[in-house]
Amino acid sequence: MSQRPDVVVTGLGATTPLGGDLASTWTAALAGESGVRLFDADWVERYGLPLNFAATIKVAPDQVLDRPQLRKMDPSAQYALIAAKEAWAHAGAPQMPGERLGAVVSSGIGGIWTTLDGWDTLREKGTRRVLPTTVPMLMPNSPVAYVSLELGAKAGAHALVSACASGAEAIGHAAQMIRSGQADVVVAGGTEATIHPMPIAAFAASRTLSLRNDDPTRASRPYDVDRDGFVIGEGAAAVVLESAEHAAARGATVYARLAGVGFSADGYHITSPDPSGDGQIRAMRIALADGDLSASDVAHVNAHATSTVVGDLIEARSIRTVLGDAADRVALSATKSSTGHLLGGAGALETVFTVLALHHRQAPPTINVENPDPELDLDLVRDTPRALPEGQIAAINNSFGFGGHNVALVLTSA
Amino acid sequence: MAHSEQEILAGLAEIVNEETGLPADSVQSDKSFTDDLDIDSLAMMTIVALAEEKFGVTIPDDEVKNLSTVGDAVAFIAGAQA
Numbered sequence: 001m002s003q004r005p006d007v008v009v010t011g012l013g014a015t016t017p018l019g020g021d022l023a024s025t026w027t028a029a030l031a032g033e034s035g036v037r038l039f040d041a042d043w044v045e046r047y048g049l050p051l052n053f054a055a056t057i058k059v060a061p062d063q064v065l066d067r068p069q070l071r072k073m074d075p076s077a078q079y080a081l082i083a084a085k086e087a088w089a090h091a092g093a094p095q096m097p098g099e100r101l102g103a104v105v106s107s108g109i110g111g112i113w114t115t116l117d118g119w120d121t122l123r124e125k126g127t128r129r130v131l132p133t134t135v136p137m138l139m140p141n142s143p144v145a146y147v148s149l150e151l152g153a154k155a156g157a158h159a160l161v162s163a164c165a166s167g168a169e170a171i172g173h174a175a176q177m178i179r180s181g182q183a184d185v186v187v188a189g190g191t192e193a194t195i196h197p198m199p200i201a202a203f204a205a206s207r208t209l210s211l212r213n214d215d216p217t218r219a220s221r222p223y224d225v226d227r228d229g230f231v232i233g234e235g236a237a238a239v240v241l242e243s244a245e246h247a248a249a250r251g252a253t254v255y256a257r258l259a260g261v262g263f264s265a266d267g268y269h270i271t272s273p274d275p276s277g278d279g280q281i282r283a284m285r286i287a288l289a290d291g292d293l294s295a296s297d298v299a300h301v302n303a304h305a306t307s308t309v310v311g312d313l314i315e316a317r318s319i320r321t322v323l324g325d326a327a328d329r330v331a332l333s334a335t336k337s338s339t340g341h342l343l344g345g346a347g348a349l350e351t352v353f354t355v356l357a358l359h360h361r362q363a364p365p366t367i368n369v370e371n372p373d374p375e376l377d378l379d380l381v382r383d384t385p386r387a388l389p390e391g392q393i394a395a396i397n398n399s400f401g402f403g404g405h406n407v408a409l410v411l412t413s414a
Numbered sequence: 415m416a417h418s419e420q421e422i423l424a425g426l427a428e429i430v431n432e433e434t435g436l437p438a439d440s441v442q443s444d445k446s447f448t449d450d451l452d453i454d455s456l457a458m459m460t461i462v463a464l465a466e467e468k469f470g471v472t473i474p475d476d477e478v479k480n481l482s483t484v485g486d487a488v489a490f491i492a493g494a495q496a
Contacts, residue, residue, distance in 0.1 A: 066435055067432060067435065068432070068433055071432060071433060125467070128466060129467055130463075131460050132456055132460050133456065136456075
C-alpha cells in the first residue's frame with residue numbers, strides 16, 4: 001500500500017495592508033501595527049457610506065507590475081500574482097515539469113472592480129466600449145489563471161470559492177492535490193480587492209462592518225467587549241506546498257508541515273454562523289484527526305475572529321470545546337486586528353502567519369483589545385508577540401465564510 | 415475634427431504601447447500586427463475598441479481581419495472619420 005505523501009510548506013508570499021511583501025507584513029504584525037487607513041476618495045460625501053476607512057493595500061501593484069500586465073488584470077489578480085511570485089521565489093523557484101506543478105488561488109468575491117467598471121462603461125459609453133478583456137478579468141478564476149500562466153503550473157489550476165474561507169480552502173485543496181498524487185508542488189493562496197463603494201455599502205447593509213469612524217486604526221478589535229464589526233481589507237497571500245519527498249530531494253527549506261485539513265459546512269444560515277459551533281467544531285476535529293494529532297499537541301491558534309459581536313464568541317467556544325483543558329496552554333491570536341479582514345485573502349494570510357509563528361516560535365499579537373470580552377475563555381495574545389514552546393508543536397488556523405463554510409488547517413513545526 | 419494620418423499612427427502606437435508594452439516607436443506603418451508585433455486576437459480586439467473611442471470611428475468586425483498592418487489600420491481610420 002502506498003503511503004500518503006506528507007505535505008510541507010516551502011515558500012511564502014504576501015501583499016497586504018501591512019506591507020508589500022512577506023517580511024514587511026510579518027514585521028508589522030509582530031510590532032502590532034494597524035493596516036487600517038481612511039479612504040483616499042470622497043466616498044462618504046458622494047455616496048453617503050456610513051464609514052470612512054478600510055485596510056487598504058500598503059504597496060500599490062503599479063509599483064510592482066508593468067503597465068500592460070496591470071491593464072489585463074483585475075486588482076484581485078494583481079495582488080494574487082504578486083504574492084504567488086514572491087512565494088515561488090521564496091521556495092527557490094524549483095526547476096520542475098509544469099505537469100507536476102499545480103495552482104489553487106481563490107477569491108471570495110471575484111473581479112468586482114472590473115464587473116462594475118464594465119457596467120459603468122456600458123451605460124455611459126455603450127456596448128462597443130466594453131473591452132474584450134472584461135470577462136477574463138472579472139471571472140473568479142482569473143487570479144489562479146494568471147498564476148498558472150506565470151509559473152507554468154499545468155497539473156491543474158483551481159479556484160474554490162467559499163466567501164471568507166476561500167483562501168484557507170484553496171490551501172486545503174492544494175494539500176489534497178499533493179496527497180492524491182495530482183501534483184508534487186502546488187502554489188496556493190487567496191486574494192481580494194473589494195474596497196469599492198458598492199460592496200462596502202452592501203456589507204454595511206448587512207450590519208457586519210465596524211463604524212468606528214472616530215478611531216479607525218482601533219476599529220478592528222476581536223474579542224474586545226466593544227467590538228462592533230469587521231474592517232474590510234484587501235490583499236493576497238500565498239504558500240508553496242510540496243510533498244516532503246520532493247522538498248527533501250531538492251534540499252528545500254521547510255517552514256512548517258501542513259498536517260491536517262478539515263472542511264465542514266454548517267447547513268444552518270446563509271450569513272449567520274451556527275450558534276452551536278457544530279460545523280466549526282467538526283472542521284477542527286477532522287483536521288486534527290487528519291493530522292493524527294490531539295488537543296495536547298496544539299500550542300497556537302490563529303482564529304478567524306473578525307471582530308463581530310456574535311461570531312467571535314461562537315468560535316472561541318468552539319475552540320474550547322475541541323481543545324478542552326488543553327486550550328489553557330494555547331496562545332490565541334486574532335491578526336485581523338492588524339490586517340483587517342481580507343475576505344478571500346484572509347485564510348491564506350492567516351495560514352502564512354501560522355507558518356511563520358511555528359517557524360519563528362512567536363505568536364503574533366492581537367491589538368486593540370482594551371477590555372477583553374468576559375465570556376472569552378481562552379488565552380489571548382495581546383499587544384506584543386508571545387514565545388511559543390520549543391519541540392514539536394501544532395497550530396490551528398480557522399477560517400469561516402458566509403454560506404456556512406468552515407475550514408480548519410492544522411500545521412506543525414518543521 | 416479629423417486626425418491626420420500621422421496623428422492616427424502616433425495614437426495607435428500609444429494604444430499598442432499601453433496594451434502590450436512594445437515601444438511606441440516600434441509601431442510603424444509597415445509592421446504586421448500578428449507577425450511583427452505578436453499581437454493576439456484578444457489584444458487586437460482591445461486595441462480596436464480603444465482606437466474606436468480615441469478616434470471617434472466604428473471599425474466593423476468584418477473589417478478587422480483586413481487590417482493586417484499598422485498602415486492598414488491608419489488608412490481605415492483616416493477614411494472612416496472623413
